[in-house]
Amino acid sequence: MEKRFEEKVAFITGGASGLGEKTAKDFAGEGAKVVLYDFDGENGKRVENEIKSAGGEVMFLEGDVREIETIDSAVQKTFDTYGPIDFLIYSAGILQDGMIHKLPEERWNAVIDTHLKGFFLSMQACVKRWIDICKADKKEKIEEYPDRRIITISSQAAEGNIGQLNYSAAKSGMLGMVKTAGLELIRYNIKTHAIMPTLIETPILGELLSKQEGKWRKYYSGRIPLGIGEPKYVSKVILFLCSDDAWFMNGEIIGINGGRLDKV
């Protein structure tokens, strides 16, 4: 198997499940040292064990993306254990759907904080250390600085989805953050991207696809030309965006849409 990421360090929020889990396993399979940061201790340990059993280098750190001190100390611990992080993958996420007229404020706050505040805090914890490294060893050309990447998972729902006012606000907010980070950080050779997957079968969907005798599975299977997605379709794009092949790209927003171009 091709090993594009030997000696690289990937810090993956939400690494205990779904898209983060698959991305962590694929990175480890290609030689990266992987840190899983997640508040789900049980699954975090499970994924850590599975990666270790497959021969990968991995560390699980339990914590909440919304807590500045916890995320900051996890990033510091990663630097101390493996050296500087090369790739920040932001995959922590939740759904707390509700129609506008009934959406409780707590659901609004939980979704906005998990996706926007958490992404900000994770990005800041990495970026401030990366900039310190650049400032301590100034270079003439951008490309002489270490090559870093930030990838966040937005969603096709950023363009709007019934029952997801909070989620679509969070996911479209991420797109503005990625454009700003792309503008601000390229001077340090840090490239930032967002991906926008359509529906992918992972635990975040809960009972959605099985309830009402599979009504929603049939619905989404019909709406997405290539069918409901698998996590590998997302992890492959994330690994590409972290690879040398994507060296000349910055601030991109990439759909992973299963062929679906209309709204959700």
Ligand SMILES: NC(=O)c1ccc[n+]([C@@H]2O[C@H](COP(=O)([O-])OP(=O)(O)OC[C@H]3O[C@@H](n4cnc5c(N)ncnc54)[C@H](O)[C@@H]3O)[C@@H](O)[C@H]2O)c1
């Ligand atoms: N599955 C899909 O259809 C789909 C489509 C588009 C975008 N996304 C996005 O992809 C990302 C990953 O989703 P997934 O499908 O892998 O879901 P998932 O539920 O399988 O994984 C999400 C992980 O994030 C962790 N997490 C949630 N809140 C956290 C917090 N505050 N602190 C630390 N960890 C936290 C959870 O414990 C879980 O392990 C999410 O941002 C989601 O919105 C998913």
